Amino acid sequence: MTLGKVAERAGVAVDTARKALRHDPSVRPYIKERVLKAAMELDYHPNLVARALRGNNLQIVPIAVLELGEFYYGELASQISRQLVQIGMEPALCFNPRHLMKMSRSFSTSGSILVFGSDYETVHELSRRQKVVTIDALLPVMPSVGNVSINFNAIYRHLAESLLRRGRRRVAIDSGHYLRCLDRGWPIQKIPAVFDVLAEAGLDTVGPNSRHVFGAAPELGAWLDAHPRSIDTVICENDLEAARVIGELAARGLKTPDDVLVVGCDANCKLAGMWSVKLDTNQIAVRAVAILKRLLDGDDVRDNPEYMPELLDEFDQPIPISRPAPALKTS
Structure with a gap:
């Protein structure tokens, strides 16, 4: 045809x-x-290949996702894909910088969206041949590059302050993702704000090692067996891990939020009684694809949008930030 x-x-x-x-x-x-x-x-x-040969450009947009197994990243990649299709572009998943660069060179792609794992060398090299949009990358301003900032620092400071106001002082962190980021040298943009607020109050997190971070729910459960009542709050990497923690607590006769408050992130599978940091992946995707379209249209994008997550309590009600969120710093 x-x-x-x-x-x-x-x-x-x-x-x-x-x-x-x-x-x-x-x-x-x-x-x-x-x-x-x-x-x-x-x-x-x-025929996309024929279109590329005519215009020396293929309407494929690689989406770089290094942690597709994480619920948030997988959902965000899905939402970005939907937004790209709506503007007549074809999404393609990439799983590491080498794969991304190979696709860019082989197909003369129009642009790339980096959901996670953005490093300066990769972004700089990509921007020399195409437009690039990053999600929450802490990188210097570069030509042909746009960024959607997510103010994790403000929302997690707000979370920690809200916990302290409610008398929660024995806080544990459950995040295998955080530990992997430490080991691989990836940027960490959630948990450090919690450490900072607790330190300002003269507190530290409860944990099994020098990092004071649990890698998985069963590890936290074993800690509670050895140290009963040592934890009154668990901040988890996402809602799925929060659900696993609630299971470990239930197995020990503990209820949330009465005995131990459990906090997740993404609010996509929030269980009754827990808090969650809500990330609207559709809003983030809309912002990312809008920036890419502006770059492809020749705009010099400098007004990069910022997305502010929400903190939801056990009744699914937002806990408002009581003072203006600090502006994100760019290095």
């Missing part, structure tokens, strides 16, 4: 059909609808 057949069925010129299928805003909505209907009826799919 050819584009000419689609244009003929829709009663438009081939160039108009091509623009409509690329979601070009210059095409009137009723014409675009007619072309899309014709393409669907004829089961037409554009």
